[in-house]
Amino acid sequence: MKTESGADARSAQNLWSGVLFGVGVIAFVDETIFHQLLHWHHFYDRGTSELGLVSDGLFHALSWFATIAGLFLFADLRRRRAVNRRRWFGGLLAGAGAFQLYDGLIQHKVLGLHEIRYVENLFAYDVVWNLTAALLLAVGIGLVVTSKRAVVARALP
Structure with a gap:
């Protein structure tokens, strides 16, 4: 009977580490580029500039x-020598894509907290934003799924 390697045993930790890092990175990019540098919007645009x-x-x-x-x-x-790079990077992309898609659909459209940019024709911005998010999410999920298959394949006799 084969035993699991450290990375195999810590599959969920690899995934969640990547997801959290991905959410943090994409939120940092969003906040830095669209909020600070371009001044397109604030996280909450339904109040004063100070509240924003x-x-x-x-x-x-x-x-x-x-x-x-x-x-x-x-x-x-890393300390446990249990990094599964494919699973971690898949988690990073899935986390970034999921956050961006949540932002584009829920925060922008359902809750109306802000828009990507306040322009007359917002449709093109929405399409690019949400398609990019869906692509990140799909590639991330693909990497996560294939990393799980690799673990199962290694465990087979």
Whole structure:
């Protein structure tokens, strides 16, 4: 009977470390590029500019909590020599894509917290934003699924 390697035994930790890091990274990119550099929107645009800046600060802080949590989990995996790079990177892409899709569909359209950019024809922005998110999510899920198959294949006699 074969025993699981460290990476196989820590499959969920590899996945969640990547997901948290992916959420943190994409939120950081969103906040830095679209909020700070381009001034396209704030996390919450239904109030004053001051409220928008405070909401951006809270969003930034929460994104860094996700990033740090993901890195702590990754450091533990490294210490245990249990990193499954494919699963971790798949988690990173899936986390980034899931967050971006949530942002584009729920925060932008359902809750109306903000739009990508306040322009007359928003459709093109929405399509690019959500298709990019779906692509990241699909590639990430594909990597996660194939990493799981590789683990099962290694365990077969």
